[in-house]
Amino acid sequence: MAAIGVHLGASCACAAVYKDGRADVVANDAGDRVTPAVVAFSESEEVVGLxxxxSRIRNVSSTVVKVKQILGRSSGDPQAEKYIAESKCSVIEKNGKLQYEIDNKLITPEDVAKLIFSKMKETAQSALGSDVNDVVITVPFDFGENQKNALGEAAAAAGFNVMRLIHEPSAALLAYGIGQDSPTGKSNVLVYKLGGTSLSITVIEVNSGIYRVLATNTDDTIGGVCFTEALAQHLASEFQRSCKHDIRGNPRAMMKLMNSADIAKHSLSTLGSANCFVDSLYDGLDFDCNVSRARFELxxxxxxxxxxxxxxxxxxxxGFTADDINKVVLCGGSARIPKLQQLIKDIFPTVELLNxxxxxxxxxxGAAIEAGILLGKENPLLEEEALIECSAKDILLKGVDESGADKFTVLFPSGTPLPARRQHTLHAPGNTSSVCLELYESLGKSPMSEEGKFAQIVLQDLDKKEDGLHDILTVLTMKRDGSLHVTCTDQDTGKCEIITVEVAS
Structure with missing residues (x-):
């Protein structure tokens, strides 16, 4: 029996197959082990990959990139709005759904993801020589239910039998057999993933084969594309210096430079220098420049x-120091960069760096190994309950401090194992007859804003007090699926309000 593991990233996709007790990544028809998650549309066909x-330079408005960033999101979502603003393809809302408008045709993000999954299925089946459809798909830790569902549905539409979705950090641990090779004892593992468009770091406690996320954070302002852009800007300066033309305002020329910079960046992970050559970069002028690894690092x-x-x-x-971490796992294409690996080693000089x-x-x-486990070809160590669902974001309650300023209390830190229950007493001025409690979610890296508010509950007709405070007992229960049940009770009158939020995190 064989099975497949697929990782669909924002910039690339990759498939691995499980067969005869081992998992291996398979190359696509171009001979590459990683496939760009890019789909170009024309009147007659859809082209996926390299x-x-x-061809994006000539076909930019008909080529979809980074579909993972919009998959399962709706208009009004800050991430979706950011994606739409940056997209060279037209994205519109129709019938309550975001869709690409390409050559007067409407294409959903799920359709784009389906084409990429189809390419991965074709790649895996070609390597196996059989029509194997069983697959495990990986998802980022901060994906909500809508995004997970959209990803699973796109894979199913491509003809996959989706056995399970697993979190990317869990897959990274499985790839190295962490928690399986020595199932007894407790250890802390840091999973460092630097992908094309984001940086995700997760601290996982491994105890007797069970993974528990202690903390996680995703920063979508840094990723591999940032290194490519920095190198492309340097190349533009070199072209201006040698040819006296500033091409920074020319999108077509800059896209050519970005492609050349991307190839050079990959070469510099294994070589000491890389040559950047662009045929007819601007006004018929060719560009040729050599970049050393030291220059790139600078x-x-x-x-x-x-x-x-x-x-x-x-x-x-x-609340950890570097000494509390037992292992560091590197994943994501940009974690290949030697300078970055050295800097991580400097933080953890005595820790095993798994690369x-x-x-x-x-x-x-890791996804393919999980697929093998589910097929029963390995010791089924990681049963359903061993992968503990956790809250992806901080859940906070807004209150007011003694000076009247807004005060946010974290009730469920990101990484809280679910289901979970929290109790909190909120104090409100006694001279008011109503109290509004507001719930926010945050990734912990930015100040609170109205965009983070996802629910509010109002207690009315409270008895006013000349002095003293209203004591409002708030009980929050978050279920395994991320839904949140909130009960607010005024301790004096017993007045109570209850709300349920379907997917809080």
């Missing part, structure tokens, strides 16, 4: 600092 990425030094500072912040959040599997292949390999 060919679509390379250009990106502030980005590297941002990437390692995020580790220190997360350790501080969970023997190419970082961009770790997560799909």
């Amino acid at each position: 060919a679509a990425k390379q 250009i990106c030094s502030s980005l590297f600092s941002k990437c390692v500072e995020a580790i220190k912040k997360l350790l501080q959040q969970v 023997s599997i190419p970082p961009d292949e770790v997560i799909p390999i």
Whole structure:
């Protein structure tokens, strides 16, 4: 029996197959082990992968990139709005759904994801030589139910039998056999994933084969594309210096430079220097430039600092020092960069840094191993209950402090194992007859804003007090599916209000 593991990232997709007790990433028809998650549309066909990425210069408004960022989201979602603002493809809302408008045709994000999954299925089946459809799909830790459902449905529409969705950090641990090779004893593992468009860091406690997320944080302002852009800006400066033309305002020329910078960036992970050549970059002029690894590291030094500072912040959040971490797992294509690996080693000088599997292949390999476990070909150590669902975001209650300023209390920190129950007494001025309690969600990296508010509950007709405070007992229960049940009770009158939020996090 064989099975498949698929990781669909924002910039790339990768498939691994499980057969004869081992999992391996398989190459696509172009011979590449990783496929760009890019789909180009024309009147007669849809092209997926490298060919679509390379033709984007000529076909930018008909080429979809980063579909994972909008999958399962709706208009009004801050992430969706950011994506729409940056997208070179037209994105509109029709019948309550976001859709791409390409050549007068409407295409849903799920349709785009289905085409990428179809490519992954074709790649895996070609390597196996059989029509295997059983698959495990990986999802980011901060994906909500709508996004998970959209991803699963797109895979099913591509003809996959989706056995399970598992979180990317869990897949990374499975790839290295963490929690399986030595099932007794407790250890803390930091999973560091630097993908094309985001940085995710997760601290997981492994205890007797059970994974429990202690803390997680995702920063979508840093990713592999930032390194590519920094290098492309440097190349633009070099072109201006040698050819006396500033091409920074020319989208077509800059996209050519981005493609060249991307290839050079990958080369610099294994070579000491890389050549950037662009045929007819601008006004018929060719561009040829050599970039050393040292120059690249200098250009990106502030980005590297941002990437390692995020580790220190997360350790501080969970109350850990570097010595509390037993292993560090590297995943995501940009975690290949030697300078970044060295900086991480500097933070954890005595900790085992796991990078023997190419970082961009770790997560799909873990998914394929999970698929093998589900088929019963391995010791079924990771049963259903061993993967503990956790809250993806901080859930906070807004109150007021003694000076009248807004005060936010974290009731469910991100990574709280579910189901969970919290009790909190909110104090409100006695001279008011109604109290409004507001609930917010946050990834912990930005100040609270109205966009983070997802629910409110109002207690009315309270007895006013000349002095003293209203004591409002708030009981919150978050279920395994992320839904939140909230009960608010005024301790003096017994007045009570109850609400249920379907998916809080």
